[in-house]
Amino acid sequence: MRRYSTLGTIGWQVLICAIVLSVWQWGYDLRARLPWLVPDLLDPYFISKPSMIFDNFLIQSCLKSKLGVFNGWFNGEFAKCLTRNENNLWAATAITLKNTFFGFITGVVSGFVAGLILGRSDRLSAIFQPFITAVNSIPRIALAPIIVLAFGIGDMSKIVTSWIVVVFLVFFNTFEGARSIDEGFTNAARLLGASEWQITRTVVIPSTMAWVFASLTPAISFALIGVIVGEFIGAERGIGRLIIESEARGEASGMMIAVVVLMLVGVVLSAIIWRLQAYLLRWQRQRSAE
């Protein structure tokens, strides 16, 4: 692959952002003159405008009061604003992140363990095969209302929804990875005196890692989706709740703030996974790094 200069790449990226934001901000103003060019969708009633979104962001995050005055950090206005609104942007983000985190971790751990066990045992995988196929063909997100009904509108239902979408993803990847281990490696280990447990620890897990990591980036977005859908259906706090409230008020900028926050959260979490992968799977990269 040819290497393009980083500066050039960044230049293009900045340009693309500028174009998209400009169209978003001013595109609808052109409608008066060129009605055939501007689609209805650009109506700020639906998609708001970058400037309105930013303004609303400052208010929702308690950085600015509704009167348009900046809240002081030290005079207590900021703290007062936070306590006035239980589901302020910070609190909502924190709660959504927390539930995403628990859903993701429990999903990854249980999917990984189950995938390893079934992937290494022909007998168990034969027994569970039809059940797994059956459950896997349910669109898991369709279970969200049932889960909220069963676990209530608290955090638990969000974690469970998130868990159920993550666990299968990780399970299938781990399962495939454990099935496709090169027998040469397990034989070599066995002949060097490895017990079954040692083989699992030193051969099966490391060689399955690449497969597991391939599922983690989608898993983190799935975890987030699970939590948000759970919050749509019934919640008192969280970003999903913010979106629903803004929608009820017909306030596009409020929904857009939540969407942008979700995007940022997703990007940060993916970046963490990516860094972890680059470290744990560094053995895959040495050759290409020359």
Add this chain to the structure above:
Amino acid sequence: MSALETSATTSPRASADRRVEVKGLSKSFQLAKTTIEAVRDVTFDVRRGEFVALLGPSGSGKSTVLNMIASLIRPTAGEILIDGKRVVSGRATPNVGYVFQRDTLFPWRTVADNIGYGLELSGVSARERKERIAECVARAGLRGFENAYPSALSGGMRQRAALMRTLIVEPQILLMDEPFGALDTHTKIDMHEVLLRIWEREQQTVLFVTHDLGEALTLADRIILFSARPGRIKDMFAVDFARARDAVKVRETPRYAELFQHIWHSLGEEFIKGRSA
């Protein structure tokens, strides 16, 4: 029968001296609807400290025999005794080391961690491990590559690392499946030197698979010649050069040429058969 041939199955020595006994070993593979007979009724013994080469054309079942001795696959018929104890397939026999035909270094471990793997399994302390790894790294000429991953090594270096991974646990029986098959002639003879010095010191019992007659003559006390598929024992030859051998000089002796000539014809027939099979 030539005077050069010996009958190894009727060893005059006591049975306690027989390290590996292979009796009537056969193996057939079921592939889709056809049955492939890989090995047919193979019987031989290996004495304690003996270096035996299994020589034969590609597909003559050499790897299959080694895999059965290593307990990796189950024979269709026959049995294998190691130190008088029956080999049970699926259960590794202690004291048996195997250098595979295919590269099986763990790609997720550095060279040093690959070599030290066996010691790690048996719980040798990190300090002692480090010392012994350093020794092996030096012997294999891999200094400076301790922290490299296998993907950054050449084929020859990988093979040396794999050899050391097996040798570090000091197995008394060594199964080697074309360990130097992928190396250039020069590196190969270097490796013969390395192996000969190790073997002289440790006196392991070695079963060495190869289809390179020169290699077999350089290293072995005895050559077992396999026929083309199905693999049977076609012949056995004693290789009676004095020990300690020099991997380069041994090739220059008249005796080497004589043995080479003698076995070459026998081997050539099998290669032709193997090709048409």
